[in-house]
Amino acid sequence: MTTAGRADQPDQPDQPDQPDQPDQADQPDQCSYTLSVNGQEHELRGAWMGESLLYVLRNRLGLPGAKNACEQGECGSCSVLVDGELVCSCLVLAATAGGREIVTVEGLGAGERFTDVQVAFTETGAVQCGFCTPGLIVTVHDLLERNPRPSELEIREAISGNLCRCTGYGRILEAVETVRDARLAAASRAAPVAAGATRQEGAG
Amino acid sequence: MSYDCAVSVRVPDSLEELVTGLAADPGCELLAGGTDLMVEINFGRRRPASIMSLSRVTELKGWSEDAATGELVLGGALTYTEMLQPDLAGRLPALAQAARTVGSPQIRNAGTLGGNLATASPAGDTLPVLVALDAVVVVESADGRREVPVGDFVTGAKRTALRPHDVVHSVRVPTRRTRQEFLKVGTRNAMVIAVCSAAVVVDLDSCSVRVALGSVGPVPLRAHEAEELAGEVLDWDAGGVLAGDAHRDGALERFAGLVSAASRPIDDHRSTAAYRRHAVGVCARRALERVAA
Ligand SMILES: Cc1cc2nc3c(=O)[nH]c(=O)nc-3n(C[C@H](O)[C@H](O)[C@H](O)COP(=O)(O)OP(=O)(O)OC[C@H]3O[C@@H](n4cnc5c(N)ncnc54)[C@H](O)[C@@H]3O)c2cc1C
Ligand code: FES
Numbered sequence: 129m130t131t132a133g134r135a136d137q138p139d140q141p142d143q144p145d146q147p148d149q150p151d152q153a154d155q156p157d158q159c160s161y162t163l164s165v166n167g168q169e170h171e172l173r174g175a176w177m178g179e180s181l182l183y184v185l186r187n188r189l190g191l192p193g194a195k196n197a198c199e200q201g202e203c204g205s206c207s208v209l210v211d212g213e214l215v216c217s218c219l220v221l222a223a224t225a226g227g228r229e230i231v232t233v234e235g236l237g238a239g240e241r242f243t244d245v246q247v248a249f250t251e252t253g254a255v256q257c258g259f260c261t262p263g264l265i266v267t268v269h270d271l272l273e274r275n276p277r278p279s280e281l282e283i284r285e286a287i288s289g290n291l292c293r294c295t296g297y298g299r300i301l302e303a304v305e306t307v308r309d310a311r312l313a314a315a316s317r318a319a320p321v322a323a324g325a326t327r328q329e330g331a332g
Numbered sequence: 333m334s335y336d337c338a339v340s341v342r343v344p345d346s347l348e349e350l351v352t353g354l355a356a357d358p359g360c361e362l363l364a365g366g367t368d369l370m371v372e373i374n375f376g377r378r379r380p381a382s383i384m385s386l387s388r389v390t391e392l393k394g395w396s397e398d399a400a401t402g403e404l405v406l407g408g409a410l411t412y413t414e415m416l417q418p419d420l421a422g423r424l425p426a427l428a429q430a431a432r433t434v435g436s437p438q439i440r441n442a443g444t445l446g447g448n449l450a451t452a453s454p455a456g457d458t459l460p461v462l463v464a465l466d467a468v469v470v471v472e473s474a475d476g477r478r479e480v481p482v483g484d485f486v487t488g489a490k491r492t493a494l495r496p497h498d499v500v501h502s503v504r505v506p507t508r509r510t511r512q513e514f515l516k517v518g519t520r521n522a523m524v525i526a527v528c529s530a531a532v533v534v535d536l537d538s539c540s541v542r543v544a545l546g547s548v549g550p551v552p553l554r555a556h557e558a559e560e561l562a563g564e565v566l567d568w569d570a571g572g573v574l575a576g577d578a579h580r581d582g583a584l585e586r587f588a589g590l591v592s593a594a595s596r597p598i599d600d601h602r603s604t605a606a607y608r609r610h611a612v613g614v615c616a617r618r619a620l621e622r623v624a625a
């Protein structure tokens with residue numbers, strides 16, 4: 129765990145550097161609370177009250193999937209779901225997130241297996257350095273849950289809060305469209321009558 | 333919800349608990365979506381001694397219609413995502429348009445109307461819309477409730493009429509027959525702080541036009557002379573539309589000029605004052621064309 133202050137380490141996006149307090153529950157600005165992450169309860173003891181959820185996930189719970197690049201809501205690499213809402217975990221005060229259901233990229237899909245979104249990202253070349261990828265994966269899962277048939281414009285708007293410095297976004301769009309089309313095709317195979325009534329076979 | 337650090341971070345379950353808690357500890361910082369406050373905390377610019385979260389105060393959530401007055405009552409903790417839902421967006425399209433330009437989906441899911449008002453940034457995107465809609469801020473505290481017109485609520489750049497133990501309870505928007513539009517200029521379509529913005533409301537009940545400008549002064553500014561001109565050139569008998577005659581283009585040009593003249597922009601890292609002054613006139617003119625064409 130890092131103990132350095134921001135001023136000493138301005139360029140280390142991978143290490144959130146909020147003040148790390150010793151584990152003594154009796155300091156006035158320390159908190160103990162329970163967080164539910166990916167279906168598991170975690171006890172936090174003597175954490176500094178100002179810690180962001182991102183910091184707690186990465187540095188206290190050992191869940192490094194959510195990435196830290198800006199700590200100001202601009203990059204989306206720390207995206208998680210809180211009670212089913214897509215948010216930047218760097219902007220959630222961890223001590224107020226007790227009793228809420230937190231899902232990180234580690235909690236998507238079943239156990240070790242990659243989700244269809246993760247597979248599509250790797251297969252289309254939407255992953256280069258990979259720093260933005262976990263945040264985008266969470267965002268794309270959220271998008272396709274809410275809107276199974278997003279247009280290109282809707283995809284662009286949905287991922288507008290996730291910055292990628294490597295890919296130029298073309299392959300990311302392609303990956304999302306691949307999953308969208310595959311899911312729609314699977315749904316129409318599962319319910320051919322209903323799907324055939326509204327659109328042509330195979331058109332999805 | 334109880335935490336070991338009950339003194340420093342609290343998550344009250346009701347408005348009553350919130351305002352009595354605030355009265356006892358007026359230095360306490362309120363936390364809504366965290367999209368302004370958490371940035372300050374993450375960067376060590378603010379280190380509040382105590383924080384109260386609004387996340388469980390149901391009285392501040394969502395929106396409703398006041399059965400007695402017909403006004404829309406927008407909760408202090410209404411999120412941008414909620415402003416974009418068809419029910420509310422259909423009633424307040426300019427507010428929805430402003431909400432759609434805020435940040436990103438992640439920011440819109442968390443950020444709230446009350447937070448935008450309390451932060452009172454000159455670039456706060458809901459502010460010019462609320463001014464153009466003639467909205468009133470309902471402020472609640474342990475001493476009771478008071479109503480402050482939005483124009484008086486924002487007293488300066490990042491300054492408001494809120495006292496330390498006050499909460500933005502809701503915003504009341506009069507229901508009139510209106511057509512409304514909001515336009516914003518920035519360097520991208522997403523995740524961008526306004527270089528300038530303009531909200532235009534054509535009020536068919538009072539046969540008048542209200543124009544409010546964002547990011548071109550310390551507070552949202554009304555463009556009174558432009559409003560008067562628009563009120564004169566719209567054909568109210570025909571439903572508040574611009575007459576399609578030869579004077580139309582000249583009138584729109586004068587309207588844009590009066591809007592620019594009403595702005596009080598500064599040079600900063602986002603734009604020059606000269607560009608802002610020009611662009612805000614263009615925004616308002618296009619907005620008027622859209623709602624009165
Ligand atoms: C990446 C990013 C992009 C952004 N883009 C935009 C943008 O395009 N346009 C724009 O206008 N803003 C933007 N913002 C700023 C911010 O999202 C808005 O100002 C938002 O409305 C703040 O609301 P919040 O609920 O997150 O406030 P919080 O951060 O929770 O609180 C902000 C302040 O308001 C006070 N407060 C909150 N609620 C109340 C209440 N009910 N009563 C009294 N005080 C209260 C808090 O005590 C605190 O001082 C952006 C922020 C980020 C991080
Ligand atoms: S680290 Fe949270 S948005 Fe960049």
Ligand code: FES
Nearest residue numbers: 256257292293294
């Ligand atoms: S793959 Fe490198 S930032 Fe997106």
